[in-house]
Amino acid sequence: MKQTRASRRLRPPAFEYHGAASGAHARELYCEAVSLASLASRHGTPLYVYSAAMIRARLDAFRRAFHSIPHTLCYSVKANSTLGILRLVASAGSGFDVVSGGELQRVLRVNRRAASKVVFSGVGKTAAEMELALRSGILLFNLESASELKLLAATAARLKKPAAIAVRVNPDVPAKTHPYISTGLHQHKFGVPIPQARALYAEAAKQPYLKVAGVSVHIGSQITDVGSFQAALERVADLVRGLRKQGHDIRYIDAGGGLGISYEGAQGNFEKQIAAYARAVLAPLRGLKLHLLLEPGRSIVGPAGVLLTRVLYRKTNRRKRFLIVDAAMNDLLRPSLYGAYHEIVPVSRKSRETEIADVVGPICETGDFFARDRRLPVVSEGDLLAILDVGAYGSVLGSNYNTRGRAAELLVNGAKARVIRRRESVQDQLRLEKL
Numbered sequence: 001m002k003q004t005r006a007s008r009r010l011r012p013p014a015f016e017y018h019g020a021a022s023g024a025h026a027r028e029l030y031c032e033a034v035s036l037a038s039l040a041s042r043h044g045t046p047l048y049v050y051s052a053a054m055i056r057a058r059l060d061a062f063r064r065a066f067h068s069i070p071h072t073l074c075y076s077v078k079a080n081s082t083l084g085i086l087r088l089v090a091s092a093g094s095g096f097d098v099v100s101g102g103e104l105q106r107v108l109r110v111n112r113r114a115a116s117k118v119v120f121s122g123v124g125k126t127a128a129e130m131e132l133a134l135r136s137g138i139l140l141f142n143l144e145s146a147s148e149l150k151l152l153a154a155t156a157a158r159l160k161k162p163a164a165i166a167v168r169v170n171p172d173v174p175a176k177t178h179p180y181i182s183t184g185l186h187q188h189k190f191g192v193p194i195p196q197a198r199a200l201y202a203e204a205a206k207q208p209y210l211k212v213a214g215v216s217v218h219i220g221s222q223i224t225d226v227g228s229f230q231a232a233l234e235r236v237a238d239l240v241r242g243l244r245k246q247g248h249d250i251r252y253i254d255a256g257g258g259l260g261i262s263y264e265g266a267q268g269n270f271e272k273q274i275a276a277y278a279r280a281v282l283a284p285l286r287g288l289k290l291h292l293l294l295e296p297g298r299s300i301v302g303p304a305g306v307l308l309t310r311v312l313y314r315k316t317n318r319r320k321r322f323l324i325v326d327a328a329m330n331d332l333l334r335p336s337l338y339g340a341y342h343e344i345v346p347v348s349r350k351s352r353e354t355e356i357a358d359v360v361g362p363i364c365e366t367g368d369f370f371a372r373d374r375r376l377p378v379v380s381e382g383d384l385l386a387i388l389d390v391g392a393y394g395s396v397l398g399s400n401y402n403t404r405g406r407a408a409e410l411l412v413n414g415a416k417a418r419v420i421r422r423r424e425s426v427q428d429q430l431r432l433e434k435l
């Protein structure tokens with residue numbers, strides 16, 4: 001199992017090829033100490049496989065990078081909300097960022113006491129969702145409008161449960177990312193422009209059941225230029241100084257999530273990336289005594305998951321080559337939705353030969369693809385492919401389009417693999433319908 005070339009270590013420490021590619025023997029892709037081919041034979045495909053070691057390592061790296069300041073990691077549940085993943089994150093001591101009552105119920109299902117480390121974000125919280133959050137005793141509501149503030153004040157007063165609040169500000173800084181996942185510009189629906197935010201704080205301070213506690217910001221997702229975070233937090237820091245002068249007790253800054261990962265080519269050193277991110281976030285906060293909240297999602301779970309899929313057919317239309325696989329856009333929507341790039345590798349590396357092909361699913365949509373005109377090692381019908389970096393915004397965006405059941409999900413821990421979500425059957429899908 002000696003690794004001779006760095007390229008074989010696809011996504012260290014979790015996903016690596018084992019064995020030598022000599023003679024008849026292929027190199028086989030593993031997740032930790034488990035062969036992915038064996039998991040696919042046992043559990044079928046399409047199959048999500050996650051590495052617990054990698055998720056733990058990334059949580060630890062965050063913690064080390066921010067050790068100099070009191071902080072709480074509030075893992076963003078929407079990146080991957082499978083209970084087994086949430087339990088792993090909770091057992092590492094992290095809290096959660098939720099954007100719906102449903103996500104909060106998932107967290108409570110994992111650990112009732114985790115509510116004390118939950119922040120609730122989102123532009124459209126309903127009264128019922130607020131009520132659930134108030135009764136469970138969450139840490140912080142991130143408010144996104146004057147109307148929402150009014151409803152929370154009324155709901156908290158009705159229940160006689162005080163609510164700690166932050167206003168999510170829209171700092172009007174551009175983030176270099178896909179337009180669908182950029183959120184920090186005034187034309188986006190998220191947050192409140194800073195001048196308006198000041199008025200909201202004044203309003204909140206008058207409400208007997210609202211407790212002003214923080215300022216929150218989240219400028220988007222898959223941001224790799226850490227300068228954007230620094231620019232946003234400089235504005236937030238100015239606002240905090242101003243609010244404190246007016247007598248508001250601002251204890252928390254919620255810096256949101258959004259740190260990007262590398263989907264293409266060699267993976268950079270995560271420790272270095274996270275250190276650069278921490279410097280960008282912390283520099284503007286120097287001298288402000290506060291407790292920092294961080295809401296990473298993708299950067300914790302993204303590279304920790306692969307989607308295994310089997311090649312059903314090879315097909316050539318004139319010169320165009322297709323690999324038709326058994327996973328589809330209902331299992332992994334990112335390529336169709338954002339034109340996102342995901343590396344695709346054979347689970348068993350037999351051939352040195354390559355070819356250019358489209359990797360597509362069986363769904364009746366031209367948009368149902370995972371890769372277009374991609375150079376890939378030659379694979380045969382029946383072979384397994386692994387689509388990399390699908391731990392975040394993968395399974396959560398799954399659907400039943402074409403009456404396809406959602407994929408099963410496994411969590412690997414060393415030499416053990418546990419089913420954390422079983423494959424959805426047609427029976428499961430028809431349960432809610434009536435003839």
Ligand SMILES: *Cc1c(COP(=O)(O)O)cnc(C)c1O
Nearest residue numbers: 076121221257258295296297298
């Ligand atoms: C989506 C989201 C996050 C997580 O973003 P990542 O890019 O996955 O780190 C954090 N906070 C809020 C408010 C979000 O909407």
